[in-house]
Amino acid sequence: MPTTQRLTRPRGGRRTSLWRGSLLAVAAALALTACGSGGDGSAGKAADVSAEPAKAATVLDNPFEKPDLVLTDTSGRKYDLAKETKGRPTLLYFGYTHCPDVCPLTMSNIAVAAKALPADQRKDLRVVFVTSDPERDTPERLGAWLRGQDPDFIGLTGDFDAIQAAARSVGIGIAPPTKDENGDIVSTHGAQVLAFSPEDDKAHVLYGEDTTVDDYTRDLPKLLKGETP
Numbered sequence: 001m002p003t004t005q006r007l008t009r010p011r012g013g014r015r016t017s018l019w020r021g022s023l024l025a026v027a028a029a030l031a032l033t034a035c036g037s038g039g040d041g042s043a044g045k046a047a048d049v050s051a052e053p054a055k056a057a058t059v060l061d062n063p064f065e066k067p068d069l070v071l072t073d074t075s076g077r078k079y080d081l082a083k084e085t086k087g088r089p090t091l092l093y094f095g096y097t098h099c100p101d102v103c104p105l106t107m108s109n110i111a112v113a114a115k116a117l118p119a120d121q122r123k124d125l126r127v128v129f130v131t132s133d134p135e136r137d138t139p140e141r142l143g144a145w146l147r148g149q150d151p152d153f154i155g156l157t158g159d160f161d162a163i164q165a166a167a168r169s170v171g172i173g174i175a176p177p178t179k180d181e182n183g184d185i186v187s188t189h190g191a192q193v194l195a196f197s198p199e200d201d202k203a204h205v206l207y208g209e210d211t212t213v214d215d216y217t218r219d220l221p222k223l224l225k226g227e228t229p
Contacts, residue, residue, distance in 0.1 A: 056207060056215035057229040063202035064194065066090070067166035071130065071158035074143030079156055081128065081166075082201070089224045090126040090196040092203070094167050094174060096133035096187045097145040102209050104149070106193065111150040113216035121224050124198070128154045130163055132174045132189035170194055170203060195219075199226035 066082050073079040081092075091110060095103035110127055117125070129146060131137035134157045137145075142155035160176060167174045172190030180186050191209035196202060205228055207215070219229040 056211045057219055058206045058208070059228045060204055060206060063197075063200075063204045064170040066196055066201045066203070067092075067169050069130075069156075069162065069166040071156040071162070072139055074139045074146065074155045076139050079154070081156070084154075085126045085128065085196070086201060087198050088124060088126045089198045089226070090128060090201075091223075092128050092130070092170070092194045092196065093192075094130050094132050094163070094172055094189050095191075096131050096177075096189070097137050097141055098133065098185065099187070102191055106191070106209065106211075107146070107149040107153065109211065109213045110193070110216055111153070112213045113220055114150060114152075116217050117220060117224075121221065122152075124224060125220070126154060127152070128156060130156045130166070132163065132167075133177050133185075133187045134158055134160050134163060135177070136185075195223050197226040198224070204228055 066085070069081040071079055071081070093103075093106060093110075095106070097103070107127075107129065114122060114125060114127065127150065129142070131142060137155075137157050139155070139157060142157055146153045146155045164174045164176075167190060172192060172194075173188075174190065175188040177185050177187045193207040193211065194203040195205040195207065197204050205219075205223065222229055
């Protein structure tokens, strides 16, 4: 049984990470992150974190197929994930815009790393952010939030059940948003970034929430070529 330690988060978010399964059997780790959207963020809350944090890149023995998912992008148009990103190196993340910590940090880290790429490589990369809180994350809200990260990032929203099913198909858990004891809305979602290869449109690599800018900067040139770090 993994040991459990209590960590105090300084930004008011409440996070619970749970890593399950054998890499040889399921080739994936499941992390659930619960983020509270309310409060002034001045007081940290304790969170239970089990197991050790994932390494920057986990190479999957059994790669995931790209989800068959059609949602609405930030322009209000239908976006077919598999079709629109076919043959493109793609980073896929499930999160939400009211998240106080891990979601904006993850997107910011990827944005900084992407800007370090040569222009001809940067244009091939697709970074897709799928909301786990579609009721509040409208196309307009998603668009405004992502423009603060990188205007080239793709934001998708739509039916929660479809989003949840797609996330589960790539080993990521998402629960419907709920209210905590303070009345703050909490969205529980997987904290991983999946990297899909342009060679076969499968996710061969997974990144945990502790992945740094330097990790992405080092790995992105390889991922763009369909190589594993």
